[in-house]
Amino acid sequence: MEYLDFELPIKELEDQLEKCQVIGQESEVDVTSTCTQINEKLIETKKSIYENLTAWQRVQLSRHPSRPYTLDHVRGLCGDTFLELHGDRGFKDDKAMIGGLGKIGGQSFMIIGQQKGYNTKTRQYRNFGMANPEGYRKALRLMKMAEKFGIPVVTLIDTPGAYPGLEAEERGQGEAIARNIYEMVLLQVPIITIIVGEGASGGALGIGVGDRVYMLENTWYSVISPESCSSILWKSWEYKERAADALKLTSADMKKQNLVDDIIPEPLGGAHYDRETTFRTVEEYILKGYNELKVLSTEDLIAQRMDKYTKMGEFKE
Template sequence: MDYLDFEMPIKELMEQYDKCISIGEESGIDVNESCKQIDAKLLEVKKEIYSNLTPWQRVQVSRHPNRPYTLDYIKGLTNNNFIELHGDRAYADDKAMIGGFGKLNGETVMFIGQQKGKNTKERQYRRFGMSNPDGYRKALRLMKLAEKFNKPIVTFVDTPGAYPGLEAEERGQGQAIALNISEMLQLKVPVISVVIGEGASGGALGIGVGNKVYMLENTWYSVISPESCSSILWRSWDYKETAADALKLTPDDMLKQKIIDGIIPEPLGGAHSDEEQMFEILREHLTKSIKELSKLSEKELTKTRQEKFLKMGVFKG
């Protein structure tokens, strides 16, 4: 298990707890009471740390190397009953964007999301979750397929942004994202979007237009990352914490501004601390949302989705 800087007190107590268990097993001495005391202290410290996270610390948790990614959620939610579909039928199969049909509590759902990697080789293969235009076109193709068969769509947002390379611009990055936004507003099936990690810029919005938009507790959603914002305003990454505060990118900020519809709680210590519990929590929310949205007509689904996004950014002069 990897630990962030502010999680060091948790690491120390975890090591003490493991050592306590080890001593008991090796010596045959009853150390249950001592281990219980350490465990109680560990729970107390976790609550104290995770109930007082700063915006920048939430950004750090959203990038935790042990945090579950899109494929983990899909496999966990579907019990591996998932068929991945490939290609945009125009240029290539973008490995940073994945999607396919899966079973959620017996119901067929189209799952789409950005996939990062768990090690250096995977991250290079997935381009750190940054999609090319091919990825957004693949996502749109799969959304249209779900619409054809009248299946709900669930998208998982986890990207530091769309891929900024020259080839992406040459193949129409901006146009691909804009088209996705336009087409998603017109889909006639339920669409639920969940920010499971990083939700940066148009790269996130390209699959983030839903009837319901949720954020996990330790995620962020913004037009720009704190580091990039700091670099533009102060010509340095040294002010990333200040930028994170100013950007109002936390789930609480997004809910207050009515950008999202709800915050999905994570297990104490973050989604990476108990993946199975996180999958169950998410399964419950998705099942409930799909059930509610399935009661709406095609016209109501598109109308409410469009009205939701048209209300954002409205101001009076």
Template sequence: MEYLEFELPIKELQEQLERASKIGEESDVDVTNTCKQIEKKLEDTKKEIYKNLTPWQRVQLSRHPNRPYTMDYIRAICGDTFLELHGDRNFKDDKAMVGGLGKIGDQSYMFIGQQKGYNTKTRQYRNFGMANPEGYRKALRLMKMAEKFGVPVVTLIDTPGAYPGMEAEERGQGEAIARNILEMTRLEVPIIVVIIGEGASGGALGIGVGDSVLMLENTWYSVISPESCSSILWRSWEYKEQAAEALKLTATDMKKLKLIDQIVKEPLGGAHSDKDSTYVTVSKAIEKAYGDLKNLSPSDLVDKRMGKYAEMGVFKS
């Protein structure tokens, strides 16, 4: 288990608990009361730390190396029913953007999301979760397929941004993202968006327009990362914590600004601390969101979606 800097008190208590348990196993000393005291202190410390997280600490949690990624959610939620679909039918298959058909219960969904890697090799293979234009065009192809067959769309967002390389710009990165935003506003099937990690810039918006936008508790959603914001405003990454505060990028901030519809609670310690319960919570949230949308007609879906986004940023005195 890896620990972030602000989690070090938890690490120390966890190590104390392990040492006490080991002493009890290797000798005749009764350490039951000691272990209970450490466990109580460990639980209290966790509650104290995680209830007072700063925006920057939530950004760090969203990037935790043990945090589940898109394919982890899909495999856990859909099991063997998931069928991955590949390619944009134009250039190639983007490994940073994954998608396919899967079921939750008896209901089929088209799942689409950015996928990061677990180690150096897979991170390079997945391009660190940064999609190229062909990734967004693949996503659009799958959404259009879902619309044709009346299948609701679920997108899982976890990206530091769209790939900013020269070749991506040459192939029309901006146009691909803009096209997706346009087409998603008028897609005639329910769209459920779940932010499971980082939601950065146009890379997130390219699959982020939805009837119901859900955001896990320890994730962030912003036009720019705190580090990039700091480097632009202060010419240094040292002010990333101040930038994270100013950007209002946490789930709580997004809910207050009415940019998302629901905050999905995570287990104490973050999604990576109890992955199984996180998968169940996300699955139930998707089912509930679809239940609220499934009886709307295609025209009502589009009108409601367009109205929702048209109202964002409007100030009424």
């Protein structure tokens, strides 16, 4: 297990607990009471830390190297029923954007999302979860296929942004994302969107127009990352914590602004501490959202979706 800076007190207590248990196993000394005291202190410390996280600390948790990525969620939700589909039928298959058919709770879904890598080799292979235009066009192709066969869509967002390279712009990155947003608004099947990690900029919005939008508790959703915001405003990354607070990018902030529908709770410490519980909770929210949407007519579904997004940004002084 890797630990973030603010998790070091937890690491110290877990190391103490492990040593205490080893002493008890290797000697005749009764250490039950000591182990119990350490464990109680460990639980209190975890609650104290994780219930009072800053915006920047939640950003760090969303990027935790042990956190489940999109394909982990897909395997946890669908098991062996997932069939990945490839290519945009125009340029090539973008490895940063995955998609395919799978069953969740016995119901077929078209599942689409950004995939990051686990090490240097796979991060390069997945382009760090930053999709090119062909990735968004593949996503749109799969959504149109789902619409044709009346299959609901689930999108899982985890990206630091769309790929900003010259070749991506040459192939129409902006147009591809804008086209997806336009087409998703008018898609004739239910769309359930979940931010499972980072939700940054147009890279997230390109598959982020949903009838139900949920955020896992320790994720973020914003027009820009805290580091990029800091570098633009203060010409340095040193103010990233201040930028994270100002951007109001946490799940609680987004729910307060009515930009997402609900927050999916995570196990104490984050999704990586108990993956199975996280997958089951995500499944519950997907099925709950689908059951609410499947009773709507196509006209009502699209009308509610358009109304949902046209109301965003309204405020009174």
